[in-house]
Amino acid sequence: MAAGGLLRGQTLWAFNERHLDILESSVGARLRERGEYVGMTMLARLPAWLKAAKHRTEILRTIGRLRASLPQ
Template identity: 80%
Template sequence: MGINERHLDILADYVGARLRERAERPGLTMPARLPAWLKSAEHRAEILRVIGRLRASLTP
């Protein structure tokens, strides 16, 4: 698993989570620095669909 695939996994887990717990040091994690529109539940389905397309485009 390459670094790009790991990043997509992290993004998919974060965006797909219905309940997000705060880290001990908020603001210092990659998901905490994501733009608000990307973290919005309103866009969840579309973002997960795009992450799936990106994952499919990765070369093995």
């Protein structure tokens, strides 16, 4: 079940709760280490506005709202 929210004129969406978990973990990380497949992962292909540290708090807040909107 997909969920979406607006953030600074951009759409932040997640396919399911697991997808939200992955996004939250990546956005919330202070240090993002590259794995074996540089540039070929879902997280490496996220848009720059989503990976920018200056938006971290706002993105995490939006992820929280999306999580709260998921059916129980």
